[in-house]
Amino acid sequence: MSRVSPQAAAAVGAAVIGTGFISGLHIDALRRIGVPLRGVLTRDAPAARESGLYPHVYADIDELCADPSVDVVHVTSPNNLHAEQVHQVLSAGKHVICEKPLALDASSGEAMLDAARAAGVIHAICFNVRFNPVLHHARSMIAAGDIGVPRLVSGSYLQDWLLLETDWNWRVDPEASGRLRAVADIGSHWLDLASFLTGTRVAEVFADLHTFLPTRRRPVGSVETFTAHTVASVEREDFTVTTEDAAGILLRFQNGARGALTVSQVSPGRKNSCRIEVAGSTSGLAWDSEEPERLWVGHRGALNEVLLRDPSIMSTDAVRVSHYPGGHPEGFAESFLGLVEAVYAAVVDGDHRDDGSYPTFADGVEGLRLEDAVLASHDNGRWAPVQRSTS
Structure with a gap:
C-alpha cells in the first residue's frame, strides 16, 4: 500500500547517482510509487546514454544540482564518494537518500548530519532490511x-x-x-x-x-x-x-x-x-x-x-x-520500496520529524x-x- 498519492508522487522529481545493481532497485522503487526519474549521474555516461534506459544523463554533479526539476537525490555511488557528493547536494537544498555506509568514518558522517540539519532537508540512509x-x-x-x-x-x-x-x-x-x-x-x-x-x-x-x-x-x-x-x-x-x-x-x-x-x-x-x-x-x-x-x-x-x-x-x-x-510474497525489492515510500511521504508532507518511520543520517552516523x-x-x-x- 503506497503512502504517497499518485498525484503527489508525480509532482516530485528524483535523480540517482550511480547506475549499478543497487541504483536499479532505487529506480524501480521510484517507478512503483510514481516519482519521475529526471536523470542519472554515472562515471560511464556514454554507455548510459547509449542504453536508452534513462531520461537524461548528467554531465557532472554540478548539472544535477542545478536541475530545478530534481527535489530528491539518491546517492548510490562507491563509499568514498558519498561525503563529497552529499555535501554538494545539500548545498543545492535537495533532499537526500544515501546508501550505506554514510561515509568512511564517524567524524565525516557527523559533518554530513550537521549539514543536512542546517539545510533543513529530509535525509535518509538506506538500511532497507528494516522494511521487511x-x-x-x-x-x-x-x-x-x-x-x-x-x-x-x-x-x-x-x-x-x-x-x-x-x-x-x-x-x-x-x-x-x-x-x-x-x-x-x-x-x-x-x-x-x-x-x-x-x-x-x-x-x-x-x-x-x-x-x-x-x-x-x-x-x-x-x-x-x-x-x-x-x-x-x-x-x-x-x-x-x-x-x-x-x-x-x-x-x-x-x-x-x-x-x-x-x-x-x-x-x-x-x-x-x-x-x-x-x-x-x-x-x-x-x-x-x-x-x-x-x-x-x-x-x-x-x-x-x-x-x-x-x-x-x-x-x-x-x-x-x-x-x-x-500469501502473496514480497521480499528484497519491496524492502527498498518501503523505505522509499516512507521518505517520499516525509518529502511530500514537509515532515522533518525523526520519528523512526525511516532511518536518517543519524542512524547512518550510529552505524x-x-x-x-x-x-x-x-x-x-x-x-x-x-x-x-x-x-
Whole structure:
C-alpha cells in the first residue's frame, strides 16, 4: 500500500547517482510509487546514454544540482564518494537518500548530519532490511514486552560472491570502500537491525577481522557486481587485499544484553543470508532474509510458532510497510520500496520529524560509530566502546 498519492508522487522529481545493481532497485522503487526519474549521474555516461534506459544523463554533479526539476537525490555511488557528493547536494537544498555506509568514518558522517540539519532537508540512509514487514512486527512485539526482556541477540550475515580469488568488486579496494568491507557492506545492516528490533544501542564491541584471500586477481578493466569474471579471456593483475573477508563480533548492549555476529562474503552457498535471533526472558524471535515472510516465535513450555506475513493479523507498523495480502510474497525489492515510500511521504508532507518511520543520517552516523569501534577493537585486540558525543 503506497503512502504517497499518485498525484503527489508525480509532482516530485528524483535523480540517482550511480547506475549499478543497487541504483536499479532505487529506480524501480521510484517507478512503483510514481516519482519521475529526471536523470542519472554515472562515471560511464556514454554507455548510459547509449542504453536508452534513462531520461537524461548528467554531465557532472554540478548539472544535477542545478536541475530545478530534481527535489530528491539518491546517492548510490562507491563509499568514498558519498561525503563529497552529499555535501554538494545539500548545498543545492535537495533532499537526500544515501546508501550505506554514510561515509568512511564517524567524524565525516557527523559533518554530513550537521549539514543536512542546517539545510533543513529530509535525509535518509538506506538500511532497507528494516522494511521487511515481519521485522516491523517483531519490533512491535519486543516493545510490547511479548518476549520479556531482550537478553541475547545472535546471528549472521553470510554471502559467497567473493569466495574465489578471481572474484572482484570495487568494495575490495580500501581506497573506494574504506578499511572495512564485509562489516561495512552487510554487517552494517545486521547491526542496525539489532538496535532497531530491541530498542537499545550497542555499548561495546570485541571484533576479530580476517582476510582469507590476501591476494586477489583483479580484472584490468571495470566489472559489474554479482557477475562472473572467471573466464580465461579476462586480463588480470595481482591485488593485495587488506579489507576483511569475514568477521566475528561480540556485542554488549546498553541494556545489559549480549550479542554475537558472524559476517562473511566467502561462505559457499550463502547468497544473501541475514539471520537474527533475539532471545528474551520469556520467549524468542528469529528471522532469516532467505525466508523473509516468516517470523519464528520460540517458547519454553508451549508449542513454538511461525508467523507468516499477513497484514490482517500484524501490528500497525508492519501493516504500514506491507504491500500485498497474505500469501502473496514480497521480499528484497519491496524492502527498498518501503523505505522509499516512507521518505517520499516525509518529502511530500514537509515532515522533518525523526520519528523512526525511516532511518536518517543519524542512524547512518550510529552505524559509522559502530564500525569505528570494530576497527579499534580489532587493532587493539580488546573490547572497544562505541564513542558517542555527549551533546
